[in-house]
Amino acid sequence: MTKPTDEMIEAIVQAHRRDRFGDDVIGEDEVVNELQEKAAxxxxxxxxxxxxxxTQGNVVSLLAHTRRGDEVVVEERSHTFLFEAGAMSSLGGLFPKPVPGVRGYITPETLEAAINIDDPHYAHTALVVLENTHNYAGGTVTTPEQVRALATVAHEHGLKVHCDGARLFNAAVALDTPAERLVRDVDSVMICLSKGLSAPVGSIVAGTEEFIHHAHRVRKRLGGGMRQAGIIAAPGLIALEKMVARLREDHENARRLYRRLTEIPGLTVEEPETNIVFIGLEGSRIDAPRFSEELRKRGVLVYGKHGTRVRFVLHRMVTAEDVDVAADAVADVLRQYR
Ligand SMILES: Cc1ncc(COP(=O)(O)O)c(C=O)c1O
Structure with a gap:
């Protein structure tokens, strides 16, 4: 829900004045090229x-790594499995194998048990997807050591590893480690320039030259070739250069929200690792959609479309004072539904 910073809008204007936009479909937008080189x-x-x-970045990556009929091991609450409208199957002919994770992390043992034997009865297990941070598990962080352990098993069995790093920089900041370390052992990674990093549009896929060559064709197939995409890349550069370090503030605000929410009766609150706080409403008489609606009326936007679990996301446009306002609003709603 972030909006671009003034500097991002200014970067678009400056790039236009300096005549840096071109046709990216034929690789001639200077700003896109700069962004891609920087991201790599x-x-x-x-x-x-x-x-x-x-979503397009994940789908491009999955399709670039696989052939129709291949199987992809995914965590059962992952974005690639739950929230991409079945793209891997409908567009790629891929067969997802959902497995349980530990706070979103597929353990090496779980992966090993999920890989099919080489037998014509079975689909060929070609890929495993790791999500870092893991959205639905609560913005949870996977460490470089865990990534390596998973990738080692995957590679021993000839699988590729894709990292859905929509919020990779949140993990990097939480662990105080360079993002590069978190993806050293994976074959491809997708990062979002929007969301916490505040660019209005765009994501990046990265990997080997050969992988990107292939991904480029898949992107074209999906209609993702854009003309003067420098308009997107210019704010994207600011996102990578200026917006990463401040994610720490979002994590502090998530802790603040967590502390405030734990004081409210009738709630279970999941302890945050980064910028996401999930709550459970089982102890009250309200469900997630009604709760979200009540909060919206009070000016607080949360995600809770079904069931009793609701997501709060902290970002640049939510201050510590806003957190207190949100916590008060939650208390107010729950007083009425206890
Ligand atoms: C973990 C994860 N991966 C991928 C995506 C997809 O990003 P987009 O909404 O830009 O398609 C999201 C979006 O929330 C996400 O949380």
């Missing part, structure tokens, strides 16, 4: 590609 360097990969969204 930052992520320690050979090459990178600008894509329209996180």
């Amino acid at each position: 360097r930052l992520l320690g990969k050979e090459a990178a590609l600008l894509v329209t969204s996180g």
Whole structure:
């Protein structure tokens, strides 16, 4: 829900004045090229590609790594499995194998047990997807050591590893480690320039030159080739250069919200690791959609479309004072539904 910063809008204007926009479909937008080179360097990969969204970045990556009929191991609450409208199956002919994670992390043992034997009865298990941070598990962080352990098992069995890093920089900041370390052992990564980093549009896919060459064709197939995409890349550069370090504030605000919410009776509150706080409403008489609606009336926007679990996301446009206002609003709603 972030909006671009003034500096991002100014970057678009400046790039236009300096005549840096061109046709990216034929690789001639200077700003896109600069963004892709910068992102590749930052992520320690050979090459990178600008894509329209996180979903497109994941789908491009999954399709670029696989062939129709292949199986993909995914965590059962992952974005690639739950929230991409079945894209891997409908567009790629891929067969998802959902497995349980531990706070969103697929353990090496779970992965090993999920990989099919090489037998014509079974689909060929080609890929595993890791989500870092893991949205639905609560913005949880996977460490470089955990990534390596998972990738080692995957690679021993000939699988590729894709990291859905929509919020990779939140993990990097939480662990106080460079993002590059978190993706050293994976074959591809997708990061979002929007969301916490505040760019209005865009995501990046990164990997080897060969992978990106292939991903480029898949992006085209999906209609993701854009003309003067520098308009998107210019704010994207500011996102990577200026917006990462401040994610720490969002994590502090998440802790503040957590502390405030734990004081409210009738709630279960999941302890945050980054900028996401989930609550459970089982102890009250209100469900997530009604609760979200009541909060919206009080000026607080949360995500809770079904069931009793509700997501709060902290970002640049939510201050510590806003957190207190939100916590008061939650208390007010629950007083009425206890
Ligand atoms: C973990 C994760 N991956 C991918 C995406 C998809 O990003 P987009 O909404 O840009 O398609 C999201 C979006 O919330 C996400 O949370």
